[in-house]
Amino acid sequence: MEPPEDVIAPAPQRRRPPGSFRWSTLLLFVCWLVPIFGGVAALERYSVQPASAGNPPALWPATEPPGPNAGRPALIMFAHPRCPCTSASMEELARIMARASGMVDARVIFFCPPNPTADWTDSDLVRSAKAIPGLSVEFDPGGAKARQFGAPTSGLTLLYDRSGKLRFSGGITAARGHAGDNDGEDAVLDLIINHDPSPRRRHPVFGCALTECRDARVAQGASR
Amino acid sequence: MNPTPANRNQRVELLVNEHYQQLTAKMDRLFIILFVVQFLAAVAAAFWISPHTWIGTTSYVHVHVIAAIFLGAAIASMPIFLAITRPAQPVTRHTIAVAQMLFSALLIHVTGGRIETHFHVFGSLAILMLYRDWRVVVSATVVVAADHFLRGVYWPESVFGVAAASHWRWLEHAGWVVFEDIFLISACVAGMREMYAFATRQVELAEANDALRRAEAVERDRAEAERVAAGERVELSRQAGMAEVATGVLHNVGNVLNSVNIAAANVAEKVRANKAPALAKAAAMIRDHAADLPSFLADDPRGKQLPAYIEQVALFMAAEQQAVLDELQLLSGNIDHIKQIIAAQQRFAKGRKSLETFDLAAAMDDAIRMNISAFDRHGVEVERAFEDCPAILADKHQVLQIVVNLLSNAKRAVAEKLDGRKLIRVVIEPVEDGGKRYASVRVIDSGVGIDPANLPKIFMHGFTTRQDGHGFGLHTAAIQARHMGGSLAAASDGPGLGAAFTLKLPLTNEEALCRPAA
Numbered sequence: 149m150e151p152p153e154d155v156i157a158p159a160p161q162r163r164r165p166p167g168s169f170r171w172s173t174l175l176l177f178v179c180w181l182v183p184i185f186g187g188v189a190a191l192e193r194y195s196v197q198p199a200s201a202g203n204p205p206a207l208w209p210a211t212e213p214p215g216p217n218a219g220r221p222a223l224i225m226f227a228h229p230r231c232p233c234t235s236a237s238m239e240e241l242a243r244i245m246a247r248a249s250g251m252v253d254a255r256v257i258f259f260c261p262p263n264p265t266a267d268w269t270d271s272d273l274v275r276s277a278k279a280i281p282g283l284s285v286e287f288d289p290g291g292a293k294a295r296q297f298g299a300p301t302s303g304l305t306l307l308y309d310r311s312g313k314l315r316f317s318g319g320i321t322a323a324r325g326h327a328g329d330n331d332g333e334d335a336v337l338d339l340i341i342n343h344d345p346s347p348r349r350r351h352p353v354f355g356c357a358l359t360e361c362r363d364a365r366v367a368q369g370a371s372r
Numbered sequence: 373m374n375p376t377p378a379n380r381n382q383r384v385e386l387l388v389n390e391h392y393q394q395l396t397a398k399m400d401r402l403f404i405i406l407f408v409v410q411f412l413a414a415v416a417a418a419f420w421i422s423p424h425t426w427i428g429t430t431s432y433v434h435v436h437v438i439a440a441i442f443l444g445a446a447i448a449s450m451p452i453f454l455a456i457t458r459p460a461q462p463v464t465r466h467t468i469a470v471a472q473m474l475f476s477a478l479l480i481h482v483t484g485g486r487i488e489t490h491f492h493v494f495g496s497l498a499i500l501m502l503y504r505d506w507r508v509v510v511s512a513t514v515v516v517a518a519d520h521f522l523r524g525v526y527w528p529e530s531v532f533g534v535a536a537a538s539h540w541r542w543l544e545h546a547g548w549v550v551f552e553d554i555f556l557i558s559a560c561v562a563g564m565r566e567m568y569a570f571a572t573r574q575v576e577l578a579e580a581n582d583a584l585r586r587a588e589a590v591e592r593d594r595a596e597a598e599r600v601a602a603g604e605r606v607e608l609s610r611q612a613g614m615a616e617v618a619t620g621v622l623h624n625v626g627n628v629l630n631s632v633n634i635a636a637a638n639v640a641e642k643v644r645a646n647k648a649p650a651l652a653k654a655a656a657m658i659r660d661h662a663a664d665l666p667s668f669l670a671d672d673p674r675g676k677q678l679p680a681y682i683e684q685v686a687l688f689m690a691a692e693q694q695a696v697l698d699e700l701q702l703l704s705g706n707i708d709h710i711k712q713i714i715a716a717q718q719r720f721a722k723g724r725k726s727l728e729t730f731d732l733a734a735a736m737d738d739a740i741r742m743n744i745s746a747f748d749r750h751g752v753e754v755e756r757a758f759e760d761c762p763a764i765l766a767d768k769h770q771v772l773q774i775v776v777n778l779l780s781n782a783k784r785a786v787a788e789k790l791d792g793r794k795l796i797r798v799v800i801e802p803v804e805d806g807g808k809r810y811a812s813v814r815v816i817d818s819g820v821g822i823d824p825a826n827l828p829k830i831f832m833h834g835f836t837t838r839q840d841g842h843g844f845g846l847h848t849a850a851i852q853a854r855h856m857g858g859s860l861a862a863a864s865d866g867p868g869l870g871a872a873f874t875l876k877l878p879l880t881n882e883e884a885l886c887r888p889a890a
Contacts, residue, residue, distance in 0.1 A: 173463055180450040180467075184474060187443040188519075191481050194435055196527040232422030232434065236484055261429050291428070302426075323530040325422065326485030330529065352529075356426040 195324045198352030201317060203298040206348075208312035212296065221309045221340055223254040225320075226294050228302035229271040231356035233325040237303035238273060240320040240333045242280045248340040252307075255284040259302070259358040262289045291359040302355035305332070307339055315339050319353030380575055387571040388564075392504070393460045399503050400455035403468045406499070407448040410475050414440040418482045436482045447474045462505075469508045472496045473515035485530075494552055501556040504563040509556050517546040624713045624773045624848075627780050628706050634745040635703040642696050647685045654682050706742060712769040730768045732811055732877075733758045736798055739775040743783060750787040751794055758800040761811045764877055766856050771877065774849040774860065778815040778873045781845070784838070785819025785871060793818055802879065810858065810876040822864035822871050830862050853877070 208222065225241055227234050238256075245254060256277045260268040268274075269287060277285050288294055297306060307316035316339055322330035332351030338344045418440035424431035451471040454464040476492045483489045493516060500508050520542035523531040532541050657678060661668035668675035740747075740754055747754055779796065786794040799814040822830065829835045831850040836843035846860075853860040857878045864871040 177450075177463070177467065180446075181470070184443065184446050187439065187446065188474060188477055191435070191439050191443065191478075192523060192527055192530060195481060195485075196530045228426050230424070230431070231426055232424075232436075232484070259428070322532075323485065323527070326530065328485065328487070357428060360428040360430065 195326065195354075197324070197354075198319070199301040199355055199357070201319075201350065201353050202300045202304060204304075204306050204314055204317050205298065206314045208308045208314075209296060212293075220251065220253045221307055221315070223252045223305065223307050223336070223340070224297065225254075225256045225305045226288075226297065226299040226302065226358060227256050227258050227273065227277070228356045228358055229258045229260060229268050229274050231273070231302040233321075233355045234273055234302045235276070236321045236325045236327040237305070237319060237355065238276045238280075239327040240330070241283070241305070242276075244320070244333060244336055244340075245280050245282050247337055249282050252282075252340050254282060255286055257286045257288045257293050259291045259294055260287050260289050264289065294358045300358060301353045302358055304353045304355070305336065307336055309339070309343075314348055315344075316349045316351075318349075318351030319355070320351070321354055324354035380572075380579070383575045383578075384568065384571045387574060388567055391567055391571065396465060396503055396505075397460040400459045400464055400468070402499075403472070404452050404455050407452055407471070407475070410479070411440075411444045411448045414444045414475070414479055414482055417479070421483060439478065440482050444475070444478055447471050447478065462507075465500075465503050465505060465508050466511045469500050469512040470515050472500065473512050473519070476516075477519060493549065497549065497552055497556055501559055504560045504567070506557040506560040509553055509560065513546070513549050513553055516549050517542065520545045624777070625710050627773075627776050627845075628709050628713065628742065630780075631742050631745060632703060632706045632710070634749075635699045635706065638745070639696050639699045639703070642692055642699070646692065647688050650685050651682070651689075654678060654685070702741070705738075709742065709769070709772065713773060715769075727765050728768055729763050729765050731763055732761055732771075732800055732813070735768060735772060736775060736800060736813065739772055739779055740798065742776055743779045746780075746783055747796070750783060752783055752786050753793070753795045755795065755797045757797060759802065761800055761802050762879055764811050764879060766877055767852075770852045770856065771875075774852055774875055775813060775815070777845045777849050778875070781873075782815050782817035782819060782871075785817050785821075788820045789818070789868070803876065805876065809879040811879055813875040813877070814872055815875075816870065816872040818870045821867045821869045822862065823867055824864075827862060827864060831860070849875075 223244075225237065227237070241254075241256070245252075258268075258274060258277075264287070274285065277283060286293075294300070299306070301319075303319050303321065305316070305318065305320050306314060309315050316332075316336055318332050320330065320332040320336060322328055322332075330351070335344075335349045335351060339349070415437070418434065418436040422434040422436045425434045426432075448471065451464070451468040454461070454467050458464050473493065473496065476490075476496060479492055480486070480489045497509060497512055500512055520531055524539065524542040528541070531545070657674065658665065661672075661675065669678065670676070736756070736758065740756070744754075746752075779798075782796045786796060795818045797814075797816040799812075799816065801812050801814075803810050803812045826835075826837060831846050832843070833847045834843040835847075846862075850860045853875055858876045859874075860876075861874045862871065863874070
């Protein structure tokens with residue numbers, strides 16, 4: 149008699165029993181995972197490693213026209229038009245301007261070479277800044293203003309109150325190129341909207357170096 | 373052998389394992405493609421979003437580009453390697469789960485921590501759920517939770533945006549993942565249950581199929597044995613010319629002998645009722661009055677009636693003689709039929725046929741006449757309805773045997789029926805069937821009919837509904853009809869509703885001529 153075809157007969161397998169442990173597998177797994185964890189940690193560390201916040205003047209420079217309008221604090225962000233990390237800073241600045249519209253005299257000063265091409269003056273970042281209502285955009289050929297304000301890093305934001313005193317200096321992102329709520333942004337809004345009388349507040353800044361000066365190289369060391 | 377519950381469970385378990393191996397191997401292959409695509413996407417995103425980092429007017433390759441290429445390749449390499457070398461293994465899918473979450477972290481970094489990229493985590497968990505292994509979802513969740521926990525401890529601002537976040541803030545983020553996990557794990561468990569239910573149904577189906585195959589095999593063996601036995605019977609019967617042939621001879625001769633007996637009884641009855649004693653009595657009366665015979669014939673009242681009496685006796689005896697002659701002729705015909713039956717059976721036993729061209733209607737009349745005494749005795753009416761039909765070429769005596777048999781059965785059927793008209797109709801007509809022309813002889817009776825359950829068995833060897841029957845007549849008749857290139861069929865509307873037997877004989881007998889006797 150022809151044996152019935154057994155459709156569910158298991159195919160012969162040369163497998164180890166399920167759940168059996170192999171030291172070699174564990175070793176392989178660890179050898180793979182450890183460097184990856186190291187790489188991810190390095191990436192994480194890179195993203196939170198602040199750049200130099202510089203040494204901005206405590207008072208609004210008398211040589212810098214125009215000064216802050218009466219009754220309005222002045223907000224200045226220094227930016228590198230081709231720095232990818234500064235996109236997040238620009239997003240946060242847009243949020244600040246949305247909430248503090250008409251309450252602050254805000255401007256972005258873009259570093260550029262002495263004879264800039266369109267790559268510098270019409271980059272994505274510049275266009276983003278120009279699209280923010282109430283924000284004026286200026287260019288800083290050669291970085292003279294950056295040096296004047298002691299600003300070595302793209303994304304560095306300074307807030308001077310109505311009396312010309314520096315009340316905030318630093319970045320307005322939580323990490324390098326990471327948009328989202330953060331202490332720097334909260335501090336700026338607090339100062340503009342609530343006129344917080346507390347001493348000068350600071351926050352780490354994350355971005356590319358604006359110029360090739362020695363301070364900037366120090367700042368860039370972390371960002372590379 | 374009937375499967376036991378334990379045996380069935382084992383088969384279900386094996387089937388589920390096999391299906392699960394196929395599913396997980398397929399998922400592993402899917403992830404090979406996914407990791408390649410993710411790697412390319414990460415590199416493309418890094419080049420698109422942050423290709424360079426700048427120091428004034430000098431640019432350098434951005435760390436994200438380097439990370440996307442090297443870290444991305446490192447993350448993707450192990451799961452791809454395991455999916456190729458150890459597909460469908462638990463270690464492979466857990467490695468894939470860990471790597472997939474690490475890829476989420478890489479993509480989040482290279483896209484600048486976009487909220488939108490965080491959907492990669494939730495999408496990946498949903499894809500991992502397709503493994504239907506809740507442990508894989510847990511492995512992935514552990515990676516996400518560990519990442520948030522460690523970053524919360526060491527770099528809280530990178531994940532929570534504030535430098536002084538609560539130590540438990542990571543639980544909020546992990547909680548949303550766990551929220552999704554609840555549904556994904558439920559889906560995994562439900563998926564496995566479904567797989568078990570499907571496997572159980574498949575095993576049950578396979579068992580039913582096995583049982584069917586076994587029954588089919590038994591039936592095939594039985595049919596084969598029966599076919600072999602039948603073949604042997606036919607071979608034995610044909611070669612030895614004994615059992616069935618002898619039975620057929622006896623049966624058909626018996627049918628005719630019945631008519632012979634009746635004819636002989638009729639002759640005997642007529643001879644017993646002979647008027648010879650009356651003639652002797654008249655002769656004695658003449659002898660007693662020999663002396664005065666003229667006056668006796670002229671004056672005596674008895675003598676006056678004597679000539680008329682003698683005349684009547686003569687007439688009666690003449691009629692009686694004719695009746696006896698008729699019976700003897702029928703008897704002679706029946707005896708000749710017996711001779712022909714025996715000759716035909718001898719030819720049949722030797723595998724030869726005696727074909728002749730004859731008038732079917734005349735042959736039917738002969739067959740009716742052979743049974744006429746029996747019909748008269750049981751009060752059976754016979755109606756003939758013979759259409760014009762060409763003369764056929766066949767073995768006349770085999771045709772007669774078949775029809776005599778059918779008429780004999782019809783007579784019994786109507787005789788057993790106590791009420792109603794006892795009628796047998798014999799119909800001859802030309803018919804066409806399957807493009808061939810036949811002469812059809814139908815014997816239709818108003819008798820007791822045939823039970824529908826018995827109808828399919830009516831031509832089986834040995835089947836009979838009569839106590840004194842043998843079950844050979846119709847069987848032999850059907851075989852004879854087939855040997856002549858024709859057929860014999862029975863029909864009945866049921867008990868009490870009569871029956872009809874149809875004998876079809878080919879009008880062109882080429883087939884019968886060519887057909888071997890067996």
